[in-house]
Amino acid sequence: MIASSHSADKKVYEIARLKNEVKEMRSAFVDGRSKLMRLKMESHVIKAMKGKGLSISEDPPKKIKVKAKK
Amino acid sequence: MAVNEKGILNRLYFVAGCMFIFGLAVVFKLLSIQFLQGDKYKVMATERVVKDVIIPANRGNVYSVNGNLLATSIPKYDIRLDALTPSSRTFEKYIEPLCDSLSKYTGKSSSKLEKDIRKARANKNRYYLLARNIGYSEYIRLRGFPLLSLGAFKGGLIVEQTTKREHPMGGIAQRTIGYERTDDQGNITRPGIDGAFGIKYLSGVDGQRKKQQIGKGQWKPLNDANEIEPKDGYDVYTTIDVNIQDIAHHALLKQLELYQAEHGCVVVMEVKTGEIRAISNLGRTSKGKYYEKLNYAVGESHEPGSTFKVMALMAALEDKVIDTSTVVDTQRGRKRFYGRYINDSHRGGYGKISAARALEVSSNIGLATIIDEHYSKNPEKFIDRIKEWKLNEPLGVSIIGEGKPDIPEPGDKKWSRNALPSFAYGYNLAITPLQTLAFYNAIANKGELVKPRFLRAVKEFDKNIETFDKEVIVKKICSDETLNKTKEILKNIVVRGTGKKLYSKTFSMAGKTGTARTEYWMDDWEDNPRYISSFSGYFPAENPKYSCIVVIHKPSIKVGFYGADVSGPVFKRVAQKIYTDTPLIDEIESLDIKIESVDNEYEAFYNTAQTYKTIMPNLIGLPAMDALVLLENMQVDVKVKLDGNGIVKEQSINKNTKLTDNQTVVLKAS
Secondary structure (H helix, E strand, O other), X not given: OHHHHHHHHHHHHHHHHHHHHHHHHXXXXXXXXXXXXXXXXXXXXXXXXXXXXXXXXXXXXXXXXXXXXX | OOOXXXXXXXXXXXXXXXXXXXXXXXXXXXXXXXXXOHHHHHHHHHXXXXXXXXXXOOOOOEEOOOOOEEXXXXXXXXXXXXXXXXXXXXXXXXXXXXXXXXXXXXXXXXXXXXXXXXXXXXXOOOOEEEEEEEOHHHHHHHHXXXXXXXXXXXOOEEEEEEEEEEOOOXXXXXXXXXXXXXXXXOOEEOOHHHHHOHHHHHOOEOEEEEEEEOOOOOEXXXXXXXXXXXXXXXXXXXXXXXXXXXXXXXXXXXHHHHHOOOEEEEEEEEOOOOEEEEEEEEEEOOOOOEEOOOOXXXXXXXXXXXXXXXXHHHHHHHOOOOOOOOEEEOOOOEEEEOOEEEEOOOOOOXXXXXXXXXXXXXOHHHHHHHHHHHHOOOHHHHHHHHHHOOOOOOOOOOOOOOOOOEOOOOOOOOOOOOHHHHHHOOOOOEEOHHHHHHHHHHHHOOOOEXXXXXXXXXXXXXXXXXXXXXXXXXXXXXXXXXXXXXXXXHHHHHHHOOOHHHOOOOOOOEEEEXXXXXXXXXXXXOOOOOXXXXXXXXXXXXXXXXXXXXXXXXXXXXXXXXXXXXXHHHHHHHHHHHHHHOOEEEEEOOOOOOOHHHHHHHHHHHHHHHHOOOEOOXXXXXEHHHHHHHHHOOOOOOEEEEEOOOEEEEEOOOOOOEOOOOOEEEEEEO
């Protein structure tokens, strides 16, 4: 009885620790993701590329599509 | 006292009696605690170690249309220092390196930080704040600093974790994505999508169960019949497109900063479905910076000015009282209506022009004349048309705080004989930018007026809880004939009308400029004129995909105030962005194409490569790209220097000369 109660307590500590870990990882994930999101934004890319003399194209990309043979 | 036997016995009895009474008292007290007050103490005991714990439900996330996170809940950290915990030896050893690290982190000077922390120690401050509300990566960094890395018991580090709502996009579209905030008085503000759908979908239901304290601040769950499982909030998928939103936000910001305007908004809507792809609202702070202050596009109804001329002309066209070719006399830029002058912005006026041209050049007199001439006897007819288009009612969008339109009718306080001609060019009535946009969208959408939408679906993981479909407000606002005529004029406005500065050869757009006076009823207007500059339209002009409205309030007139100058560029930038993002697709039937010249060139190149292994070939006339390949793949190791690019014009070594290792060949190309 006492032993099983203690083992239950142990599990509670373990769960609390893991929960914290999950929270931290989630936080790290969102942190990284928002950083990536900001880096990916076109306005940021335009700024970053200005130094290299690159700017956005006036024309859209052209796609050549080969029609599937039936 | 006697020392005989009896005396001794008596004393003994007395002491024994006292002890007996004392024993009885103890037993009495024991029994009274156990049975008389027992229940009370038992309850108190359980209360201290067992309690009902509320298990908070996780709030759902808000996603963009492409699945990017727009709002989510993550833990944030407050870092504090117990300045008394570290021993003086540790404290003295680490205080300087700690302050150096902190100084790098905060930008404050190291000596100032050291002074503050020493003061905190002297004042026995066990709760000294180092950083508030920081993200995970910053928390990890701070935790690694000297002293703090020693932990709670040696270093005195205190970490407090709270769950905060985070917008990974930062300030962009913050007002529309929204949040829920409770202030000190307990009042809750709920702007935007997060606010509007907070209670219904995002918040979820908190759970509850009994828990027992087991030390280290942990609570262990107990068997509980009344246990309630928490129900996490649903995820909300919006219609916002991060890429378009980003461009719209930054284009608007640039224009606001350039014109030092008070505030502005831009909304981009998909024509067919009414889904809002981007919405940005920026207002100026007292320091001249801009941020998402209020949802102007949804909440602010104002006099639309010239963008309303389109509605006026369409009403007249639909009622067939005029045609686009009907000639209207705009006189010399100044005309009297019922004792009041109406002016055109173009000095000297436009003279006699067609109704279509009047809209192209945005002639106030032209439109006022048309409407006054044909509706002054029966203004209800015009107002009925506006009502038919539902411009007199709010759109009923899901965001809280939609602005109410104001269209006066005969008999109202605001009604006068001048009201009707004022209507014609967008004064004496008020509608929201979103309403104007929805109407222009209807023109682009073959007459179908759809309700602007911010939400696509509400989901629990992958399961749809609720989906939102297109909502049609008016099936067809007018005949195709009127629509086509209007579209033609809107297209021409950008080609040769007030919007011609925006014209682009590569992509087409259609729309109407607007430059409305605002606060003109105030006495100081003449000294300090204020305007609302707007541009509303859609693109591409043929087969429109998106409609867009840009409204900028009170630009600095020293820089400019015309709709085409102030708001137009934002519209153009968004149109350009969407144009350059959509690939042009060419289709071909098959990859087996024989072109003789290409085959011949390939043969010639192959032959040269096979023949000339150590001897200089004739490279003149070849593309520099091919010439380089030929030289670098020879059996001798030559160094090639290429000037310019294109077709090789000169070679420093004549053809058929034997080449040696490390020889330099100079090619000139142009």
